[in-house]
Amino acid sequence: MNDLVFIQNDQVLTDSLTIAETFGKEHKNVKRDIEEVISKIGELKNDEEAKRLRINFDTLKFERIEYIDVRNRTQTKYLLNFDAFMLVTMGYTTQRAMLVKVGYINAFNRMKEELQRRQQAFQPKTTAEMLLMYAQQMVETERKLKALEEDNARQNSRIEQLENKIEKRLTEEFEMQLVTPTQIGKMFEPALSGKEVNKLLQKAGLQWRVGGEWVATVEGKKYSSSEPIQLENGKMVYQLKWQRRVKEIIQAEMEVVVK
Structure with missing residues (x-):
């Protein structure tokens, strides 16, 4: 059941399409369940009891994204992390649903271990590797800063050109009065x-x-x-x-x- 989850941006996730397929539900109904949970969370964030208990809702990931279906139509689905998945499927209590949830839990755990192995593989083990990693990070940071500076310069140039056009237009309109x-x-x-x-x-x-x-x-x-x-x-x-x-x-x- 490893296909139930996947790694994206160093996070172990599943999506509403996969949930609908594995639980034998229509995708629109799963999206409805997710949106109901999101709505209730929005209300709970302002609840005094939740504030008193210092409940952290930031661990829940519900990301609405677009995808192209088999008919080449643009549709929407949700990406969920483990906490969000458990909250949404909490009400799925049939025997089959329980088995599917256990399969999801196992898949999340295995993929989490895989993610940890990947991250550890990139950790420096010697001083030389650490220095090399820092050097690479500095080069990458410098590259990003240079790209930002170039982008800012382009934006400033466009703004200046636009301002000149506006000023010229206003001057021309004024002179034609x-x-x-x-x-x-x-x-x-x-x-x-x-x-x-x-x-x-x-x-x-x-x-x-x-x-x-x-x-x-x-x-x-x-x-x-x-x-x-x-x-x-x-x-x-x-x-x-x-x-x-x-x-x-x-x-x-x-x-x-x-x-």
Whole structure:
């Protein structure tokens, strides 16, 4: 009955599929029994009597994992250690169930002895072997640390790239926001009036006067939008609003004027 249990990560375990098969039960019912036990344990952890008796529930291993069945479907099952197995099967009391449990106990004990033999085989017996083991552990630790450092560097690089993209996107969105000539003027030091900004936009070839209103040129339409506004007298007029980035164009025009 050695197939009843197996060694995984230095632990002797069985699983709910094997339990269902050996006890002659449906797997879904065994999983139900396991989940009922897990639920009761969750309640008992907060029980005052359990706290007073200092009961340690950490010795119980119930690990829910996925596996692929014979029909290539993803299913779930539980891994259990000896303590968890005994707790779940405590209610299985038929004569056959008792025989199966004894078989499990024997299998757990044999596999536990096998695990101990494996672990002892790796224990150093001489000073030279001990030094070699420590050296190997140090090399492995250094390898893991280097891998962690490289992974952190990659993560930091990705974060930096993402931050740069976000910053660039926010800057672009900010520069594309539409504002009035008066608001553009306030971006300068000293500030310019809205009239001064309009004149500089005209000199830059971005707008001209048509019928008393400013109208964007073909080039100016790349940077502006004509939006309707209602005056106090109820009259509807259109006002040109400009992207913030025209500040650079105006700045360049001002430098030309100064020269």
